[in-house]
Amino acid sequence: RNSRDAPATFSVEMRDWSERQYRTGPILLFQRDGRLRVGRDRYVPYELGQWYHVQIDFELGEGAPKTYEFTFAPKGNEAGPAIIPFTDDRFNVLTWFGLLAMDRNRHAVFCIDNLEADVE
Secondary structure (H helix, E strand, C coil): CECCCCCCCEEEEEEECCCCCCEEEEEEEECCCCEEEECCCEEEECCCCCCEEEEEECCCCCCCCCEEEEEEEECCCCCCCEEEECCCCCCCCCCEEEEEECCCCCCCCECCCCCCCCCC
């Protein structure tokens, strides 16, 4: 949930640090203006102050697609997944998962709840 009164700019990223220069796989950039950038160039509107369910599913390894399934819907609603290409198609190993707050010089609030990570 991104605050309606003090919206934040924040991202959710998954990276491969197996090489000197990291490679980003799935990335979500929540913007203060109520737009969510998914991957390199897809934008999805969302309502500030509303809880959303976000789900990211992907496979890694030889022969795995260089994409992820992305599902995004207001809490209690259902949506079908969209297929999004990895930001860098050389993303091959998940070595880092991060939540990055990007508002340095202003008060901003976002909330994450019920975070779940499954690895098979």
